[in-house]
Amino acid sequence: MTHDSHKYKSQFQVIFKEYYNPLCNFANSILRDSALAEDAIQDVFTSFWQKSKVDTIDNPKAFLFQCAKNRAFEVLRSKKKMSDYALKLEREYTDVLAIEELSERYMLKEKLFRKIAELPPQCQKILKLSKLNGFTYKEIATELDISVKTVENQIGRGLRLLRLKMATAL
Amino acid sequence: MNIDRIIGRFLLGKQSQDELKTLEQWKTDAQENLKELQGIQQLWRDSQGLQDYQDFNVDSALAKLESTLSNDKNVHHTGSKVKSLLSLKWISGIAASFLILFLGYQYMVTQQTTVVGSNRTVHLLADGSSIEVADGSDLILADSNEKVFKLKGSAYFEIEKQENTQIEILTDYGEIIVVGTAFAVQSTDDYTTVSVSEGKVNFNIANGSFPLTAGMTASFDGQSMTVHTLSSVNFKSQVTGKLIYDSVPLYQVVNDLNRHFGNKILLSEEESNFGCKVSSVFSDLVLADILQELSLTIGLKFHKEENKYVIDSVSC
Numbered sequence: 001m002t003h004d005s006h007k008y009k010s011q012f013q014v015i016f017k018e019y020y021n022p023l024c025n026f027a028n029s030i031l032r033d034s035a036l037a038e039d040a041i042q043d044v045f046t047s048f049w050q051k052s053k054v055d056t057i058d059n060p061k062a063f064l065f066q067c068a069k070n071r072a073f074e075v076l077r078s079k080k081k082m083s084d085y086a087l088k089l090e091r092e093y094t095d096v097l098a099i100e101e102l103s104e105r106y107m108l109k110e111k112l113f114r115k116i117a118e119l120p121p122q123c124q125k126i127l128k129l130s131k132l133n134g135f136t137y138k139e140i141a142t143e144l145d146i147s148v149k150t151v152e153n154q155i156g157r158g159l160r161l162l163r164l165k166m167a168t169a170l
Numbered sequence: 171m172n173i174d175r176i177i178g179r180f181l182l183g184k185q186s187q188d189e190l191k192t193l194e195q196w197k198t199d200a201q202e203n204l205k206e207l208q209g210i211q212q213l214w215r216d217s218q219g220l221q222d223y224q225d226f227n228v229d230s231a232l233a234k235l236e237s238t239l240s241n242d243k244n245v246h247h248t249g250s251k252v253k254s255l256l257s258l259k260w261i262s263g264i265a266a267s268f269l270i271l272f273l274g275y276q277y278m279v280t281q282q283t284t285v286v287g288s289n290r291t292v293h294l295l296a297d298g299s300s301i302e303v304a305d306g307s308d309l310i311l312a313d314s315n316e317k318v319f320k321l322k323g324s325a326y327f328e329i330e331k332q333e334n335t336q337i338e339i340l341t342d343y344g345e346i347i348v349v350g351t352a353f354a355v356q357s358t359d360d361y362t363t364v365s366v367s368e369g370k371v372n373f374n375i376a377n378g379s380f381p382l383t384a385g386m387t388a389s390f391d392g393q394s395m396t397v398h399t400l401s402s403v404n405f406k407s408q409v410t411g412k413l414i415y416d417s418v419p420l421y422q423v424v425n426d427l428n429r430h431f432g433n434k435i436l437l438s439e440e441e442s443n444f445g446c447k448v449s450s451v452f453s454d455l456v457l458a459d460i461l462q463e464l465s466l467t468i469g470l471k472f473h474k475e476e477n478k479y480v481i482d483s484v485s486c
Contacts (some may be wrong), residue, residue, distance in 0.1 A: 010292060013232065015231055015291070016228070016231075016235070017228055017232070019229055020228045020232070021225065021228055024224070024226040025223055025224060025226075026308035028222075030223065032188075033197070034224060034226070037226075038226060038231065041231075042231065042234065042235055042238070045235055046235065046238060046239065049235075049239055050239075050242075053260070067394065074462040084344075097263050108216060108367075109219055109220055109223055112213075112216060112217050112220060112454075113220060113223050113225070115453075116217075116220075117451070118450065118451035118452070118453060119450065119451075120449045120450050120467055121449055127217075131217045131218070131220045131221070132220050132221060132223060133221070134221050137178075148457055151178070152174075152175045152178035152179050153172060153174050153175040153178060154174075154178070155177075155178035155181065156175055156176065156177035156178035156179075156181075156210075157178075157466060158466075159177065159178075159181075159210045159213055159214065160174065160177070160206065160210065160347065160466055161463055161466055161467065162213055163206065163209045163210055163213055164459055164462055164463050164466075165452075165453070165455070165459075165463070166213065167209070167459070
Protein backbone atom coordinates (compact mmCIF):
# COMPACT_ATOMS: atom_id res chain seq x y z
CA MET A 1 0.00 0.00 0.00
CA THR A 2 1.51 3.38 -0.99
CA HIS A 3 1.23 6.65 0.97
CA ASP A 4 -0.92 8.07 -1.84
CA SER A 5 -3.48 5.30 -1.90
CA HIS A 6 -6.92 6.12 -0.58
CA LYS A 7 -6.85 3.12 1.76
CA TYR A 8 -3.52 4.20 3.28
CA LYS A 9 -4.76 7.76 3.84
CA SER A 10 -7.96 6.61 5.49
CA GLN A 11 -5.98 4.20 7.70
CA PHE A 12 -3.70 7.09 8.72
CA GLN A 13 -6.73 9.30 9.44
CA VAL A 14 -8.28 6.64 11.67
CA ILE A 15 -5.07 6.45 13.70
CA PHE A 16 -4.77 10.24 13.86
CA LYS A 17 -8.35 10.67 15.07
CA GLU A 18 -8.02 7.93 17.66
CA TYR A 19 -4.76 9.06 19.23
CA TYR A 20 -4.44 12.82 18.64
CA ASN A 21 -6.36 13.95 21.72
CA PRO A 22 -4.85 11.53 24.26
CA LEU A 23 -1.38 12.23 22.83
CA CYS A 24 -1.87 16.00 23.18
CA ASN A 25 -3.02 15.55 26.77
CA PHE A 26 -0.02 13.32 27.46
CA ALA A 27 2.37 15.87 25.93
CA ASN A 28 0.60 18.62 27.84
CA SER A 29 1.23 16.78 31.11
CA ILE A 30 4.95 17.16 30.35
CA LEU A 31 5.03 20.57 28.67
CA ARG A 32 2.31 22.30 30.73
CA ASP A 33 1.48 24.35 27.64
CA SER A 34 -1.35 23.24 25.37
CA ALA A 35 -0.10 25.11 22.27
CA LEU A 36 3.37 23.56 22.60
CA ALA A 37 1.77 20.17 23.19
CA GLU A 38 -0.24 20.46 19.96
CA ASP A 39 2.87 21.49 18.01
CA ALA A 40 4.80 18.54 19.42
CA ILE A 41 2.09 16.08 18.38
CA GLN A 42 1.89 17.66 14.90
CA ASP A 43 5.64 16.96 14.62
CA VAL A 44 5.12 13.39 15.77
CA PHE A 45 2.44 12.72 13.14
CA THR A 46 4.37 14.50 10.38
CA SER A 47 7.33 12.30 11.07
CA PHE A 48 5.07 9.25 11.40
CA TRP A 49 3.69 9.96 7.90
CA GLN A 50 7.05 10.69 6.31
CA LYS A 51 9.24 8.02 7.85
CA SER A 52 6.98 5.18 8.82
CA LYS A 53 4.47 2.90 7.24
CA VAL A 54 1.18 2.87 9.09
CA ASP A 55 0.43 -0.68 7.97
CA THR A 56 3.76 -2.14 9.09
CA ILE A 57 3.74 -0.97 12.71
CA ASP A 58 2.26 -3.63 14.97
CA ASN A 59 1.45 -1.38 17.88
CA PRO A 60 0.94 2.24 16.72
CA LYS A 61 -0.30 3.26 20.17
CA ALA A 62 2.95 2.41 22.00
CA PHE A 63 4.98 3.76 19.08
CA LEU A 64 3.17 7.11 19.04
CA PHE A 65 3.28 7.56 22.81
CA GLN A 66 7.00 6.80 22.79
CA CYS A 67 7.54 9.41 20.03
CA ALA A 68 5.34 11.91 21.88
CA LYS A 69 7.29 11.45 25.10
CA ASN A 70 10.63 11.90 23.33
CA ARG A 71 9.40 14.93 21.39
CA ALA A 72 7.92 16.64 24.46
CA PHE A 73 11.18 16.33 26.43
CA GLU A 74 13.15 17.46 23.36
CA VAL A 75 11.01 20.61 23.24
CA LEU A 76 11.59 21.27 26.93
CA ARG A 77 15.37 20.87 26.45
CA SER A 78 15.46 23.10 23.37
CA LYS A 79 13.62 25.81 25.30
CA LYS A 80 15.87 25.27 28.32
CA LYS A 81 12.83 24.59 30.46
CA MET A 82 13.93 21.27 31.88
CA SER A 83 12.93 21.84 35.51
CA ASP A 84 13.58 19.45 38.40
CA TYR A 85 9.98 18.38 38.08
CA ALA A 86 10.42 17.60 34.36
CA LEU A 87 13.63 15.64 35.07
CA LYS A 88 11.82 13.63 37.72
CA LEU A 89 8.94 13.04 35.32
CA GLU A 90 11.31 11.90 32.56
CA ARG A 91 12.97 9.41 34.93
CA GLU A 92 9.58 8.18 36.09
CA TYR A 93 8.32 7.76 32.53
CA THR A 94 11.49 5.95 31.53
CA ASP A 95 12.29 3.83 34.58
CA VAL A 96 9.09 3.24 36.45
CA LEU A 97 6.31 3.25 33.95
CA ALA A 98 6.57 1.32 30.74
CA ILE A 99 5.25 3.21 27.73
CA GLU A 100 2.58 0.57 27.34
CA GLU A 101 1.20 1.36 30.79
CA LEU A 102 1.35 5.10 30.20
CA SER A 103 -0.46 4.83 26.90
CA GLU A 104 -3.16 2.61 28.47
CA ARG A 105 -3.62 5.17 31.20
CA TYR A 106 -4.16 7.98 28.69
CA MET A 107 -6.45 5.88 26.49
CA LEU A 108 -8.57 5.15 29.57
CA LYS A 109 -8.71 8.88 30.37
CA GLU A 110 -9.78 9.56 26.79
CA LYS A 111 -12.59 6.99 26.99
CA LEU A 112 -13.80 8.36 30.32
CA PHE A 113 -13.69 11.90 28.96
CA ARG A 114 -15.70 10.91 25.84
CA LYS A 115 -18.21 8.83 27.77
CA ILE A 116 -18.86 11.62 30.31
CA ALA A 117 -19.68 13.85 27.32
CA GLU A 118 -22.36 11.34 26.28
CA LEU A 119 -24.27 11.51 29.57
CA PRO A 120 -27.57 13.39 29.90
CA PRO A 121 -26.87 17.16 30.24
CA GLN A 122 -27.36 17.60 34.00
CA CYS A 123 -25.33 14.49 34.97
CA GLN A 124 -22.63 15.52 32.51
CA LYS A 125 -22.34 19.07 33.83
CA ILE A 126 -22.09 17.89 37.44
CA LEU A 127 -19.58 15.11 36.77
CA LYS A 128 -17.41 17.46 34.70
CA LEU A 129 -17.34 20.03 37.52
CA SER A 130 -16.49 17.29 39.98
CA LYS A 131 -13.91 15.36 37.98
CA LEU A 132 -12.44 17.82 35.45
CA ASN A 133 -12.58 20.97 37.55
CA GLY A 134 -12.12 19.36 40.95
CA PHE A 135 -15.12 21.13 42.54
CA THR A 136 -16.58 19.87 45.83
CA TYR A 137 -20.28 18.95 45.93
CA LYS A 138 -20.98 22.21 47.76
CA GLU A 139 -19.11 24.25 45.15
CA ILE A 140 -21.03 22.49 42.36
CA ALA A 141 -24.33 23.23 44.13
CA THR A 142 -23.42 26.92 44.39
CA GLU A 143 -22.16 27.08 40.80
CA LEU A 144 -25.32 25.51 39.34
CA ASP A 145 -27.73 26.99 41.88
CA ILE A 146 -29.06 23.59 42.95
CA SER A 147 -29.10 21.74 46.28
CA VAL A 148 -26.21 19.55 47.50
CA LYS A 149 -28.80 16.74 47.67
CA THR A 150 -29.36 17.05 43.90
CA VAL A 151 -25.59 17.00 43.31
CA GLU A 152 -25.21 13.81 45.38
CA ASN A 153 -28.09 12.23 43.51
CA GLN A 154 -26.75 13.17 40.07
CA ILE A 155 -23.20 12.01 40.90
CA GLY A 156 -24.52 8.58 41.90
CA ARG A 157 -26.77 8.33 38.84
CA GLY A 158 -24.09 9.70 36.50
CA LEU A 159 -21.56 7.11 37.66
CA ARG A 160 -24.07 4.27 37.28
CA LEU A 161 -24.71 5.42 33.69
CA LEU A 162 -21.02 5.91 33.04
CA ARG A 163 -20.28 2.38 34.23
CA LEU A 164 -22.76 1.02 31.68
CA LYS A 165 -21.20 3.07 28.90
CA MET A 166 -17.64 2.14 29.89
CA ALA A 167 -18.50 -1.55 30.17
CA THR A 168 -19.25 -1.56 26.46
CA ALA A 169 -16.34 0.70 25.52
CA LEU A 170 -13.61 -1.24 27.34
CA MET B 171 -34.55 4.73 49.34
CA ASN B 172 -32.59 6.75 46.80
CA ILE B 173 -29.63 4.54 45.99
CA ASP B 174 -28.16 7.09 43.56
CA ARG B 175 -27.84 9.69 46.33
CA ILE B 176 -26.48 7.19 48.85
CA ILE B 177 -23.80 6.14 46.32
CA GLY B 178 -23.00 9.82 45.71
CA ARG B 179 -22.45 10.33 49.47
CA PHE B 180 -20.69 6.99 50.00
CA LEU B 181 -17.99 7.89 47.48
CA LEU B 182 -17.01 10.85 49.65
CA GLY B 183 -17.34 8.81 52.86
CA LYS B 184 -20.17 11.09 54.01
CA GLN B 185 -22.89 8.50 54.36
CA SER B 186 -24.82 8.18 57.65
CA GLN B 187 -25.09 4.91 59.58
CA ASP B 188 -28.62 4.38 58.21
CA GLU B 189 -27.47 5.02 54.65
CA LEU B 190 -24.60 2.59 55.11
CA LYS B 191 -27.04 -0.08 56.29
CA THR B 192 -29.25 0.57 53.26
CA LEU B 193 -26.26 0.32 50.96
CA GLU B 194 -25.11 -2.94 52.58
CA GLN B 195 -28.60 -4.34 52.14
CA TRP B 196 -28.68 -3.23 48.49
CA LYS B 197 -25.30 -4.92 47.93
CA THR B 198 -26.55 -8.21 49.33
CA ASP B 199 -29.87 -8.03 47.43
CA ALA B 200 -28.20 -9.04 44.17
CA GLN B 201 -24.75 -10.06 43.02
CA GLU B 202 -25.10 -7.54 40.20
CA ASN B 203 -25.51 -4.69 42.75
CA LEU B 204 -22.21 -5.59 44.39
CA LYS B 205 -20.47 -5.68 41.02
CA GLU B 206 -22.07 -2.35 40.12
CA LEU B 207 -20.81 -0.66 43.29
CA GLN B 208 -17.29 -2.04 42.78
CA GLY B 209 -17.35 -0.80 39.18
CA ILE B 210 -18.49 2.66 40.31
CA GLN B 211 -15.74 2.87 42.95
CA GLN B 212 -13.19 1.92 40.29
CA LEU B 213 -14.56 4.59 37.94
CA TRP B 214 -14.44 7.15 40.73
CA ARG B 215 -10.75 6.37 41.26
CA ASP B 216 -9.92 6.27 37.53
CA SER B 217 -11.57 9.62 36.91
CA GLN B 218 -9.43 11.37 39.57
CA GLY B 219 -6.78 11.71 36.87
CA LEU B 220 -9.11 13.63 34.57
CA GLN B 221 -8.40 17.00 36.10
CA ASP B 222 -7.03 19.34 33.41
CA TYR B 223 -7.86 16.82 30.66
CA GLN B 224 -8.69 18.83 27.54
CA ASP B 225 -10.57 18.44 24.30
CA PHE B 226 -8.13 19.43 21.54
CA ASN B 227 -9.59 20.15 18.11
CA VAL B 228 -8.78 16.99 16.16
CA ASP B 229 -10.39 18.08 12.88
CA SER B 230 -8.48 21.34 12.60
CA ALA B 231 -5.25 19.56 13.62
CA LEU B 232 -5.80 16.99 10.87
CA ALA B 233 -6.48 19.74 8.31
CA LYS B 234 -3.27 21.52 9.41
CA LEU B 235 -1.26 18.31 9.12
CA GLU B 236 -2.66 17.54 5.66
CA SER B 237 -1.79 21.03 4.52
CA THR B 238 1.79 20.66 5.86
CA LEU B 239 2.21 17.30 4.16
CA SER B 240 0.79 18.56 0.89
CA ASN B 241 3.20 21.56 0.85
CA ASP B 242 6.02 19.23 1.72
CA LYS B 243 5.08 16.93 -1.15
CA ASN B 244 5.07 19.82 -3.65
CA VAL B 245 8.53 20.93 -2.53
CA HIS B 246 9.78 17.39 -2.72
CA HIS B 247 8.44 16.98 -6.26
CA THR B 248 10.17 20.15 -7.55
CA GLY B 249 13.45 19.04 -6.01
CA SER B 250 13.32 15.66 -7.59
CA LYS B 251 12.42 16.89 -11.11
CA VAL B 252 15.92 16.40 -12.57
CA LYS B 253 16.20 13.01 -11.03
CA SER B 254 12.80 12.09 -12.45
CA LEU B 255 13.87 13.06 -15.98
CA LEU B 256 16.96 10.88 -15.69
CA SER B 257 14.91 7.90 -14.77
CA LEU B 258 12.42 8.46 -17.61
CA LYS B 259 13.91 5.73 -19.80
CA TRP B 260 13.68 3.21 -17.04
CA ILE B 261 10.11 4.27 -16.29
CA SER B 262 8.94 3.88 -19.89
CA GLY B 263 10.32 0.33 -19.95
CA ILE B 264 8.67 -0.55 -16.67
CA ALA B 265 5.43 1.14 -17.76
CA ALA B 266 5.12 -1.15 -20.78
CA SER B 267 5.41 -4.16 -18.48
CA PHE B 268 2.83 -2.72 -16.13
CA LEU B 269 0.43 -2.06 -19.01
CA ILE B 270 0.45 -5.74 -19.86
CA LEU B 271 -0.12 -6.66 -16.21
CA PHE B 272 -2.87 -4.04 -15.90
CA LEU B 273 -4.80 -5.31 -18.94
CA GLY B 274 -4.60 -8.81 -17.53
CA TYR B 275 -5.82 -7.53 -14.16
CA GLN B 276 -8.74 -5.67 -15.76
CA TYR B 277 -9.76 -8.85 -17.50
CA MET B 278 -9.69 -10.72 -14.18
CA VAL B 279 -11.67 -7.96 -12.43
CA THR B 280 -14.53 -8.23 -14.89
CA GLN B 281 -14.62 -11.97 -14.26
CA GLN B 282 -15.01 -11.74 -10.47
CA THR B 283 -16.85 -9.89 -7.70
CA THR B 284 -15.22 -6.57 -6.79
CA VAL B 285 -15.60 -5.41 -3.21
CA VAL B 286 -15.01 -1.66 -3.36
CA GLY B 287 -15.58 -0.89 0.30
CA SER B 288 -15.82 -2.63 3.66
CA ASN B 289 -15.30 -2.00 7.38
CA ARG B 290 -15.63 1.74 7.82
CA THR B 291 -13.97 2.74 4.58
CA VAL B 292 -15.13 5.60 2.38
CA HIS B 293 -15.50 4.81 -1.31
CA LEU B 294 -15.35 7.88 -3.56
CA LEU B 295 -16.96 7.94 -7.00
CA ALA B 296 -15.55 9.92 -9.92
CA ASP B 297 -18.30 12.58 -9.66
CA GLY B 298 -17.45 13.37 -6.01
CA SER B 299 -20.18 11.18 -4.52
CA SER B 300 -19.15 9.20 -1.45
CA ILE B 301 -20.21 5.94 0.15
CA GLU B 302 -19.25 5.18 3.77
CA VAL B 303 -19.34 1.48 4.49
CA ALA B 304 -20.06 0.28 8.07
CA ASP B 305 -18.10 -2.29 10.08
CA GLY B 306 -18.64 -5.84 8.89
CA SER B 307 -20.28 -4.72 5.63
CA ASP B 308 -19.38 -5.16 1.98
CA LEU B 309 -20.14 -2.87 -0.93
CA ILE B 310 -19.79 -4.79 -4.16
CA LEU B 311 -19.50 -3.25 -7.60
CA ALA B 312 -22.13 -4.72 -9.93
CA ASP B 313 -21.20 -2.85 -13.12
CA SER B 314 -18.00 -1.36 -14.47
CA ASN B 315 -19.40 2.21 -14.63
CA GLU B 316 -19.86 2.42 -10.85
CA LYS B 317 -23.59 2.96 -11.22
CA VAL B 318 -24.88 -0.30 -9.77
CA PHE B 319 -23.81 -1.70 -6.38
CA LYS B 320 -24.77 -4.66 -4.29
CA LEU B 321 -24.78 -4.11 -0.54
CA LYS B 322 -24.35 -6.66 2.23
CA GLY B 323 -24.56 -4.83 5.55
CA SER B 324 -24.88 -1.09 6.02
CA ALA B 325 -23.64 2.00 4.21
CA TYR B 326 -24.33 5.72 4.02
CA PHE B 327 -24.54 7.26 0.55
CA GLU B 328 -24.03 10.91 -0.42
CA ILE B 329 -24.74 10.98 -4.14
CA GLU B 330 -24.11 14.08 -6.28
CA LYS B 331 -27.03 15.02 -8.50
CA GLN B 332 -26.32 14.62 -12.22
CA GLU B 333 -28.67 14.78 -15.18
CA ASN B 334 -29.56 11.49 -16.86
CA THR B 335 -27.57 9.52 -14.32
CA GLN B 336 -28.84 7.35 -11.56
CA ILE B 337 -27.26 5.01 -9.04
CA GLU B 338 -28.80 1.66 -8.14
CA ILE B 339 -28.22 -0.29 -4.94
CA LEU B 340 -29.29 -3.93 -4.99
CA THR B 341 -30.26 -5.72 -1.75
CA ASP B 342 -31.91 -9.05 -0.97
CA TYR B 343 -35.29 -7.37 -0.42
CA GLY B 344 -35.41 -4.71 -3.10
CA GLU B 345 -33.44 -2.14 -5.05
CA ILE B 346 -32.92 1.52 -4.31
CA ILE B 347 -32.87 3.97 -7.21
CA VAL B 348 -31.15 7.29 -6.58
CA VAL B 349 -30.75 10.52 -8.50
CA GLY B 350 -29.05 12.87 -6.04
CA THR B 351 -29.41 12.59 -2.31
CA ALA B 352 -28.03 11.42 1.05
CA PHE B 353 -29.39 8.26 2.61
CA ALA B 354 -28.55 5.11 4.55
CA VAL B 355 -29.18 1.51 3.55
CA GLN B 356 -29.10 -1.44 5.91
CA SER B 357 -29.25 -4.77 4.10
CA THR B 358 -29.39 -7.87 6.31
CA ASP B 359 -30.49 -11.47 5.81
CA ASP B 360 -33.86 -10.58 7.36
CA TYR B 361 -34.76 -7.14 6.01
CA THR B 362 -33.67 -4.03 4.13
CA THR B 363 -34.07 -0.55 5.64
CA VAL B 364 -33.69 2.71 3.70
CA SER B 365 -33.47 6.03 5.60
CA VAL B 366 -33.36 9.27 3.63
CA SER B 367 -31.52 12.33 5.03
CA GLU B 368 -31.81 14.57 1.94
CA GLY B 369 -33.53 14.49 -1.46
CA LYS B 370 -35.58 11.55 -2.68
CA VAL B 371 -35.05 7.87 -3.51
CA ASN B 372 -37.29 5.10 -4.83
CA PHE B 373 -37.36 1.87 -2.85
CA ASN B 374 -38.46 -0.78 -5.35
CA ILE B 375 -39.70 -4.14 -4.08
CA ALA B 376 -41.28 -7.05 -5.94
CA ASN B 377 -44.80 -5.64 -5.90
CA GLY B 378 -44.31 -1.89 -6.09
CA SER B 379 -42.20 1.22 -5.77
CA PHE B 380 -42.07 3.40 -2.63
CA PRO B 381 -40.85 6.96 -3.10
CA LEU B 382 -39.09 8.15 0.06
CA THR B 383 -38.26 11.74 0.89
CA ALA B 384 -36.09 13.38 3.57
CA GLY B 385 -36.84 12.15 7.10
CA MET B 386 -38.53 8.93 5.93
CA THR B 387 -37.30 5.50 6.90
CA ALA B 388 -38.76 2.35 5.35
CA SER B 389 -38.11 -1.26 6.23
CA PHE B 390 -39.12 -4.34 4.21
CA ASP B 391 -38.71 -7.95 5.40
CA GLY B 392 -40.10 -9.71 2.35
CA GLN B 393 -43.64 -9.65 3.76
CA SER B 394 -44.52 -6.21 5.06
CA MET B 395 -43.27 -2.67 4.61
CA THR B 396 -43.16 -0.26 7.58
CA VAL B 397 -42.59 3.45 6.99
CA HIS B 398 -41.88 6.09 9.66
CA THR B 399 -41.00 9.75 9.58
CA LEU B 400 -38.17 10.54 11.99
CA SER B 401 -35.53 13.16 12.66
CA SER B 402 -32.69 12.28 10.31
CA VAL B 403 -29.96 13.18 12.84
CA ASN B 404 -29.13 9.51 13.41
CA PHE B 405 -29.56 8.14 9.89
CA LYS B 406 -25.80 7.66 9.62
CA SER B 407 -25.72 5.66 12.86
CA GLN B 408 -24.87 2.33 11.22
CA VAL B 409 -21.59 3.84 10.05
CA THR B 410 -20.73 6.04 13.04
CA GLY B 411 -22.07 3.73 15.75
CA LYS B 412 -23.57 6.82 17.45
CA LEU B 413 -27.18 7.55 18.39
CA ILE B 414 -27.78 11.10 19.61
CA TYR B 415 -30.98 12.24 21.32
CA ASP B 416 -31.53 15.76 22.57
CA SER B 417 -34.84 16.04 24.35
CA VAL B 418 -36.54 13.55 22.00
CA PRO B 419 -39.92 11.99 22.99
CA LEU B 420 -39.54 8.33 24.00
CA TYR B 421 -41.85 6.94 21.29
CA GLN B 422 -39.64 8.59 18.63
CA VAL B 423 -36.54 7.19 20.31
CA VAL B 424 -38.13 3.73 20.19
CA ASN B 425 -38.89 4.12 16.48
CA ASP B 426 -35.34 5.25 15.87
CA LEU B 427 -33.90 2.33 17.86
CA ASN B 428 -36.11 0.02 15.79
CA ARG B 429 -34.67 1.58 12.65
CA HIS B 430 -31.11 1.09 13.91
CA PHE B 431 -31.49 -2.40 15.43
CA GLY B 432 -34.11 -3.80 13.04
CA ASN B 433 -37.48 -3.78 14.83
CA LYS B 434 -36.39 -5.32 18.09
CA ILE B 435 -38.63 -3.27 20.44
CA LEU B 436 -42.36 -3.68 20.96
CA LEU B 437 -44.51 -1.04 22.61
CA SER B 438 -47.00 -2.77 24.87
CA GLU B 439 -48.92 0.43 25.70
CA GLU B 440 -50.26 3.25 23.54
CA GLU B 441 -47.49 5.46 22.18
CA SER B 442 -49.15 8.54 23.62
CA ASN B 443 -48.64 7.22 27.16
CA PHE B 444 -44.92 7.66 26.80
CA GLY B 445 -44.50 11.40 27.23
CA CYS B 446 -40.92 11.19 28.55
CA LYS B 447 -38.09 12.85 26.70
CA VAL B 448 -34.62 11.37 26.26
CA SER B 449 -31.33 13.32 26.21
CA SER B 450 -28.31 11.08 25.81
CA VAL B 451 -25.66 9.83 23.43
CA PHE B 452 -25.19 6.11 22.88
CA SER B 453 -21.93 4.99 21.25
CA ASP B 454 -21.44 1.47 19.96
CA LEU B 455 -23.85 0.09 22.54
CA VAL B 456 -25.94 -3.03 22.17
CA LEU B 457 -29.70 -2.58 22.54
CA ALA B 458 -29.86 -4.25 25.99
CA ASP B 459 -27.36 -1.70 27.36
CA ILE B 460 -29.28 1.22 25.88
CA LEU B 461 -32.52 0.01 27.48
CA GLN B 462 -30.63 -0.48 30.75
CA GLU B 463 -29.46 3.14 30.57
CA LEU B 464 -33.01 4.30 29.88
CA SER B 465 -34.19 2.38 32.94
CA LEU B 466 -31.78 4.48 35.01
CA THR B 467 -32.58 7.82 33.39
CA ILE B 468 -36.34 7.65 32.82
CA GLY B 469 -37.39 4.60 34.83
CA LEU B 470 -38.13 2.50 31.74
CA LYS B 471 -39.33 -1.01 32.58
CA PHE B 472 -39.07 -3.74 29.98
CA HIS B 473 -38.87 -7.48 29.56
CA LYS B 474 -37.62 -9.80 26.84
CA GLU B 475 -39.87 -12.05 24.79
CA GLU B 476 -37.98 -14.34 22.42
CA ASN B 477 -35.71 -11.98 20.49
CA LYS B 478 -37.69 -8.78 21.16
CA TYR B 479 -37.82 -6.32 24.04
CA VAL B 480 -41.26 -5.29 25.28
CA ILE B 481 -41.60 -1.92 26.99
CA ASP B 482 -43.98 -2.15 29.92
CA SER B 483 -43.91 1.27 31.53
CA VAL B 484 -41.93 4.40 32.28
CA SER B 485 -41.86 6.53 35.40
CA CYS B 486 -40.46 9.91 34.52
